[in-house]
Amino acid sequence: MDELDRRILGILRRDSRTPYTEIADRVGTSEGTVRNRVERLIDEGIIERFTVATRTGNVKAMIEVSVAVDVDTTGVSDRMAEWDEVDFVWQVSGEEDIVMVVDAADTRAVNELITQARDLDEVQNTKTRLILDERLG
Numbered sequence: 001m002d003e004l005d006r007r008i009l010g011i012l013r014r015d016s017r018t019p020y021t022e023i024a025d026r027v028g029t030s031e032g033t034v035r036n037r038v039e040r041l042i043d044e045g046i047i048e049r050f051t052v053a054t055r056t057g058n059v060k061a062m063i064e065v066s067v068a069v070d071v072d073t074t075g076v077s078d079r080m081a082e083w084d085e086v087d088f089v090w091q092v093s094g095e096e097d098i099v100m101v102v103d104a105a106d107t108r109a110v111n112e113l114i115t116q117a118r119d120l121d122e123v124q125n126t127k128t129r130l131i132l133d134e135r136l137g
Helices: 003-014 020-027 031-043 073-081 107-118
Strands: 059-067 086-091 098-104 123-131
Touching: 003 020, 003 031, 020 031, 059 073, 059 107, 073 086, 073 098, 098 107, 107 123
Parallel strands: none
Antiparallel strands: 059 098, 059 123, 086 098
């Protein structure tokens, strides 16, 4: 991955719907080059998915999850990633092992996700942080 790839990715991170022609103008190359680079980045797994960020008035939160030392965090993470309100599941270092970023209709829905996580045999503890504001980086 070179500097041109990084510049293309930077534009797509802010708005994944940016037309290739606009990206090409902004980075100083052709539309075909941008298209080929994006396809290569997808094929190589660097771009995993295109997603939608919403401002729906929903409650967003990070649910931090601790599991036992002998637990396969990948398996637990994979199950959590299937839950409808979950945007991201990260395996992290530190006190907690997994962080879910969720976008739920209200605090009751967030609480239901916390309960759903706690109901998993592998989960020992959860901590929740409501996201009060966010900025695109």
